[in-house]
Amino acid sequence: xxxxxxxxxxxxxxxxxxxxxxxxxxxxxxxxxxxxxxxxxxxxxxxxxxxxxxxxxxxxxxxxxxxxxxxxxxxxxxxxxxxxxxxxxxxxxxxxxxxxxxxxxxxxxxxxxxxxxxxxxxxxxxxxxxxxxxxxxxxxxxxxxxxxxxxxxxxxxxxxxxxxxxxxxxxxxxxxxxxxxxxxxxxxxxxx
Numbered sequence: 001x002x003x004x005x006x007x008x009x010x011x012x013x014x015x016x017x018x019x020x021x022x023x024x025x026x027x028x029x030x031x032x033x034x035x036x037x038x039x040x041x042x043x044x045x046x047x048x049x050x051x052x053x054x055x056x057x058x059x060x061x062x063x064x065x066x067x068x069x070x071x072x073x074x075x076x077x078x079x080x081x082x083x084x085x086x087x088x089x090x091x092x093x094x095x096x097x098x099x100x101x102x103x104x105x106x107x108x109x110x111x112x113x114x115x116x117x118x119x120x121x122x123x124x125x126x127x128x129x130x131x132x133x134x135x136x137x138x139x140x141x142x143x144x145x146x147x148x149x150x151x152x153x154x155x156x157x158x159x160x161x162x163x164x165x166x167x168x169x170x171x172x173x174x175x176x177x178x179x180x181x182x183x184x185x186x187x188x189x190x191x192x
């Protein structure tokens with residue numbers, strides 16, 4: 001069975017190509033199907049498949065020939081996000097006293113950012129960062145996870161903005177709260 005290496009994890013190529021993901025993408029990419037994220041007009045959700053390590057958005061022509069609806073794609077994408085999350089290993093960044101400031105998740109898979117949509121995403125970090133989380137998603141391959149309570153996420157602005165600006169696949173300069181209903185934009189990183 002052919003496998004595709006994805007940074008910190010490896011998963012079957014066939015599973016990637018047959019699975020729908022809900023990618024978090026910049027609105028300026030103008031995918032045929034874009035779903036709003038509360039509080040933002042700059043970032044959207046869009047259905048996509050990963051083929052050969054590349055993401056391809058669902059097009060209107062492709063959708064017309066399918067026997068599946070958008071709700072089914074969303075359900076499949078939630079399960080795919082859970083599978084992606086299960087394979088990712090966060091790196092915890094601590095201060096001089098050993099207190100966890102934030103977690104950074106990095107992978108070579110274009111589905112990495114979709115892990116924040118997994119229903120169990122917050123539970124994965126509850127023991128170290130608390131149950132209420134903020135995330136920054138500067139590009140498809142990197143996620144920053146912060147505790148919402150007493151967070152110093154603004155201290156990472158330079159890192160997040162650099163990851164956004166240097167990526168061929170930028171996603172967002174915004175900060176999102178993870179809620180039971182999904183993502184909600186709560187702010188934007190701004191440079192000096």
